[in-house]
Amino acid sequence: MGAIDGSAYLGRLRERQPEIWINGQRITGNICEHQAFKGILTSKAALYDLQLAPEFRELMTYVSPLSGRRVGTSYLEPRSKEDLEKRRKAAQEWAKASGGLMGRSPDYMNTGIMALGTAWDIFDGNESWGSAIKSLYERGRENDLSFSHTFVTPQVNRSLGYFENNGEEPLAAKVIKTTSDGLIIKGARLLATQGGLTDELVVLPVMGNFIEDSSVYAFSIPSSTKNLKFICRESFSYSSSHYNHPLGSRFEEMDTIVVFDSVEVPWERVFLHKDMEVLFNMYNDSSFYSFLLHQTVARQAVKTEFILGIAQLLVDTIQIDSYQHVKEKVSEIIVGYEIMKSLLLASEMEAAPDSRGRMIPSSNSLYAAISTYPKLHARLMEILQLLGASGLITIPAEEDFDSEVGPDLNHYLKGTDCDAKTKIGLFRLAWDISTSAFGGRQTVYERFFFGDPVRISTGIYNGYERQEAKDLVFRLLND
Numbered sequence: 219m220g221a222i223d224g225s226a227y228l229g230r231l232r233e234r235q236p237e238i239w240i241n242g243q244r245i246t247g248n249i250c251e252h253q254a255f256k257g258i259l260t261s262k263a264a265l266y267d268l269q270l271a272p273e274f275r276e277l278m279t280y281v282s283p284l285s286g287r288r289v290g291t292s293y294l295e296p297r298s299k300e301d302l303e304k305r306r307k308a309a310q311e312w313a314k315a316s317g318g319l320m321g322r323s324p325d326y327m328n329t330g331i332m333a334l335g336t337a338w339d340i341f342d343g344n345e346s347w348g349s350a351i352k353s354l355y356e357r358g359r360e361n362d363l364s365f366s367h368t369f370v371t372p373q374v375n376r377s378l379g380y381f382e383n384n385g386e387e388p389l390a391a392k393v394i395k396t397t398s399d400g401l402i403i404k405g406a407r408l409l410a411t412q413g414g415l416t417d418e419l420v421v422l423p424v425m426g427n428f429i430e431d432s433s434v435y436a437f438s439i440p441s442s443t444k445n446l447k448f449i450c451r452e453s454f455s456y457s458s459s460h461y462n463h464p465l466g467s468r469f470e471e472m473d474t475i476v477v478f479d480s481v482e483v484p485w486e487r488v489f490l491h492k493d494m495e496v497l498f499n500m501y502n503d504s505s506f507y508s509f510l511l512h513q514t515v516a517r518q519a520v521k522t523e524f525i526l527g528i529a530q531l532l533v534d535t536i537q538i539d540s541y542q543h544v545k546e547k548v549s550e551i552i553v554g555y556e557i558m559k560s561l562l563l564a565s566e567m568e569a570a571p572d573s574r575g576r577m578i579p580s581s582n583s584l585y586a587a588i589s590t591y592p593k594l595h596a597r598l599m600e601i602l603q604l605l606g607a608s609g610l611i612t613i614p615a616e617e618d619f620d621s622e623v624g625p626d627l628n629h630y631l632k633g634t635d636c637d638a639k640t641k642i643g644l645f646r647l648a649w650d651i652s653t654s655a656f657g658g659r660q661t662v663y664e665r666f667f668f669g670d671p672v673r674i675s676t677g678i679y680n681g682y683e684r685q686e687a688k689d690l691v692f693r694l695l696n697d
């Protein structure tokens with residue numbers, strides 16, 4: 219099969235019919251026509267079309283070492299810095315299609331599957347785990363599968379001493395039974411963005427101070443697996459009008475609570491169960507986080523450039539660039555963009571091969587980027603609000619321009635050099651990224667995109683090699 223186009227992606231989704239609930243109802247009809255999903259599904263389908271377009275095919279695909287077919291670049295195992303560059307450019311080409319707003323574009327988790335699947339030896343020696351993760355990687359790559367994923371347990375009690383004890387009705391999804399056929403999982407996981415909108419769901423364990431055996435498991439199952447439910451939050455795709463909701467109508471990814479109602483996971487899909495050593499190695503030794511961060515920071519750099527473009531257009535439209543503080547604010551976005559871009563490129567410059575011959579982007583600069591972005595992104599949204607001011611709120615809808623009050627709007631809401639409809643279209647975009655329900659969710663998303671920023675900082679503190687820094691000081695003191 220190899221790399222697919224948009225209609226193949228949508229066709230598979232329609233056929234699968236996963237159990238998705240929204241507004242108290244299960245989706246039974248064609249999900250591609252549902253208001254909550256049609257925008258994101260059309261946008262995702264366009265990504266798949268793009269990878270096969272003649273001008274992008276070389277960048278977005280490569281020849282599979284197994285089948286000889288062209289497969290998606292997000293599955294490419296990097297063996298050189300050129301491979302990393304190709305991966306980055308492909309990720310950014312997809313990111314440009316959404317201004318970097320689609321966090322879970324297919325390349326995100328495909329990258330995670332590549333990281334684990336090309337380090338299958340970590341899982342080997344334990345039952346059939348090595349072959350399970352290897353075949354997941356190969357199946358994903360050869361069929362261009364897409365994945366949503368879930369790590370997090372329900373947010374019921376996060377105190378350090380909390381130990382869940384709900385007997386037969388667990389809150390956090392657990393293995394409640396093993397049979398000759400596989401694991402039986404019961405309970406919930408939060409949060410799967412695009413849950414049910416992908417071919418498969420990858421379920422991965424979190425690392426923690428204390429984790430029970432029954433919570434140590436990893437597998438991937440079809441989104442349509444029996445007894446697997448995806449419960450959606452309220453949709454922020456309020457209409458299909460790209461004018462009224464330029465972002466929500468296209469890129470509302472949806473987030474879901476995942477309920478495992480005694481889901482049976484066949485052994486051949488399990489690549490971890492109860493083994494703490496494999497759990498530790500599967501993230502560290504596979505460079506899972508470094509590879510995922512490389513894709514994430516590539517997207518965030520594109521998003522920052524997109525935000526810079528919006529800010530500059532706001533400034534131009536109402537001619538506020540003679541004010542020094544306006545220049546300072548736009549400069550802050552430029553600096554943020556340059557920092558993200560530089561950290562991304564530094565990760566490639568300092569990349570080094572691992573024992574398997576895979577080229578691993580340097581995690582130091584990538585962690586610096588992911589630690590910077592939650593604060594930077596929130597500040598960028600603040601800057602858009604400060605520059606746009608009431609213009610972010612004075613945003614009549616498309617229908618108003620065609621009504622009796624249209625002439626009033628055309629007269630009073632125009633920009634310095636553009637008509638009112640053009641100006642309001644731009645301000646609606648600035649509102650949708652910074653202030654609407656869709657925009658609010660984006661800010662929370664970027665805050666927690668790679669996990670809790672507080673714990674990411676602790677990880678940086680714990681993992682960063684500082685001997686050379688201390689030696690510099692000793693050299694001066696001892697001189």
Ligand SMILES: Cc1cc2nc3c(=O)[nH]c(=O)nc-3n(C[C@H](O)[C@H](O)[C@H](O)COP(=O)(O)OP(=O)(O)OC[C@H]3O[C@@H](n4cnc5c(N)ncnc54)[C@H](O)[C@@H]3O)c2cc1C
Pocket residue numbers: 322367368369370371373376408409410411412473659662663666667668669670672673
């Ligand atoms: C829009 C959005 C989309 C997401 N999509 C996905 C997805 O697709 N897949 C997925 O797996 N996850 C996803 N997540 C979940 C994301 O990984 C988590 O939000 C993140 O890991 C933080 O976990 P939490 O939300 O449970 O916060 P909590 O862990 O409950 O934290 C709440 C607060 O308590 C503090 N806190 C809690 N425990 C500790 C501790 N031990 N030490 C210090 N402080 C602590 C935190 O700092 C924070 O301030 C998504 C989240 C959002 C917001």
